[in-house]
Amino acid sequence: MSMNKAEKQVYVSNDIGTSFEIQVVDYPRLKRVNAKINPTLGEWPLAVAPDNVL
Amino acid sequence: MHFLNARIATRSLAATGVAALLAACSGGTSLSPTTNALVRANLLAASGRSLPPGRHAVGGGWISAAAKSGSHVIYSGSYDDSTITIYPSKGINPPPIGTITTGLTDPERLFVDKNLELYTTDEGSPTSIVVYKPGKTSPSLTITNGVNYPTGIAVGADGTVYCANTGNTTVTEYPKGKTAPSLTVSLGNETPENLAVDGSNNLYIQYVGGSLGSGVIEVPPGKTSGTDLNLVIGSASALSVDKAGNIVIIDQGDSSLDVFPAGKTTPSKTLALGG
Known part of the structure; x- marks a missing residue:
C-alpha cells in the first residue's frame, strides 16, 4: 500500500484469487476508483509505490 | 508465523509453476527466474521487435523515456520473477514502461522516497536492501x-x-x-x-x-x-x-x-x- 504525497489517493496491491491487481482508493473519502493495473497471472505485485509517496 | 508460512508456501508453488513453464519452453532446461529475466530482456533488446521506440535494454532491464524521470510511475515487484515492473500512473491497465532486473533475486516490498529513489528489500542471498536512482535499472546502493x-x-x-x-x-x-x-x-x-x-x-x-x-x-x-x-x-x-x-x-x-x-x-x- 502506498499513499501519494498529496494524500488524495491510496494504492493497494490486492490478491483477487488468480492474480493480483493494483487498486486506487480516493483518500480520505475511502471511495474505490478502479482496478488500476491487473498484472499477468503469476506476477506477485507485493507493493506499489507511486511517486512522491512522502 | 502461520501467515508467514502460508505466504512462503504459496510463493514456492508459484515459483514451481514458473520453473515448469521455463522448462517446457527451453526443451527441458530450467532457468532460474533471474536468468530467464535477463535472457528475455537481452532477446527483446537484440530483436528490437517487442520494444517500442525509446525503450532500450539497460543492465538486464529496459526503461522508456517516460520512466526516465522516475515521476508519475507505479512500481510493482515480482518475487517469483525477480523483477520490478514500471507502469505509468495514468490510465487503466497501461502497458509497462520499464522493468528492473539487475540486483534483484527475490524482491519483497518497495518504497519511493521524496527524491524519487526506489528502495526494495530482497530476500535473495544475501538478503539485502537495494536502491535505484530514478530512471536507472542498476542499483546505486546495496545494503546487507x-x-x-x-x-x-x-x-x-x-x-x-x-x-x-x-x-x-x-x-x-x-x-x-x-x-x-x-x-x-x-x-x-x-x-x-x-x-x-x-x-x-x-x-x-x-x-x-x-x-x-x-x-x-x-x-x-x-x-x-x-x-x-x-x-x-x-x-x-x-x-x-x-x-x-x-x-x-x-x-x-x-x-x-x-x-x-x-x-x-x-x-x-x-x-x-x-x-
Missing part, C-alpha cells in the same frame, strides 16, 4: 549489513532508511547513504512486516505474532523500543500514516482498508476491498 530476511521498508523525510527483518525480528535504521545500521529495534516475539514513518520521524511497525496476533507499534525517533497502539484489527498488514497522524492499514482478515485516527484503537472509516 544488519539485513535478515527483510520485508517492509520505509524512508523518513531526513533520508533515514528503516528495514523490517523477519529473520531476527528487528527493525534496523540506516542514515541516508550509509550501509551500516545506526540503530536496531528488537521486537522479541513479534515479527515486523510493514513499516511507515510520519513527518516527525516516528516509526510505525506493523507486526504479526505476539500476544495480540498482529498490531502496530509506534517507536519515537532515536529509540530502540516503542508502544503497542493496541489497534483493534483482525490481521494487520500494509500500513501508511498521513500528515494528520491517521494510521491507514489493511486488514487481511476481512480484506478491508481501515483508518485509525491518532490515539484511537478503533477505525473511524472502513472500506471493503474485495479479493
Whole structure:
C-alpha cells in the first residue's frame, strides 16, 4: 500500500484469487476508483509505490 | 508465523509453476527466474521487435523515456520473477514502461522516497536492501549489513532508511547513504512486516505474532523500543500514516482498508476491498 504525497489517493496491491491487481482508493473519502493495473497471472505485485509517496 | 508460512508456501508453488513453464519452453532446461529475466530482456533488446521506440535494454532491464524521470510511475515487484515492473500512473491497465532486473533475486516490498529513489528489500542471498536512482535499472546502493530476511521498508523525510527483518525480528535504521545500521529495534516475539514513518520521524511497525496476533507499534525517533497502539484489527498488514497522524492499514482478515485516527484503537472509516 502506498499513499501519494498529496494524500488524495491510496494504492493497494490486492490478491483477487488468480492474480493480483493494483487498486486506487480516493483518500480520505475511502471511495474505490478502479482496478488500476491487473498484472499477468503469476506476477506477485507485493507493493506499489507511486511517486512522491512522502 | 502461520501467515508467514502460508505466504512462503504459496510463493514456492508459484515459483514451481514458473520453473515448469521455463522448462517446457527451453526443451527441458530450467532457468532460474533471474536468468530467464535477463535472457528475455537481452532477446527483446537484440530483436528490437517487442520494444517500442525509446525503450532500450539497460543492465538486464529496459526503461522508456517516460520512466526516465522516475515521476508519475507505479512500481510493482515480482518475487517469483525477480523483477520490478514500471507502469505509468495514468490510465487503466497501461502497458509497462520499464522493468528492473539487475540486483534483484527475490524482491519483497518497495518504497519511493521524496527524491524519487526506489528502495526494495530482497530476500535473495544475501538478503539485502537495494536502491535505484530514478530512471536507472542498476542499483546505486546495496545494503546487507544488519539485513535478515527483510520485508517492509520505509524512508523518513531526513533520508533515514528503516528495514523490517523477519529473520531476527528487528527493525534496523540506516542514515541516508550509509550501509551500516545506526540503530536496531528488537521486537522479541513479534515479527515486523510493514513499516511507515510520519513527518516527525516516528516509526510505525506493523507486526504479526505476539500476544495480540498482529498490531502496530509506534517507536519515537532515536529509540530502540516503542508502544503497542493496541489497534483493534483482525490481521494487520500494509500500513501508511498521513500528515494528520491517521494510521491507514489493511486488514487481511476481512480484506478491508481501515483508518485509525491518532490515539484511537478503533477505525473511524472502513472500506471493503474485495479479493
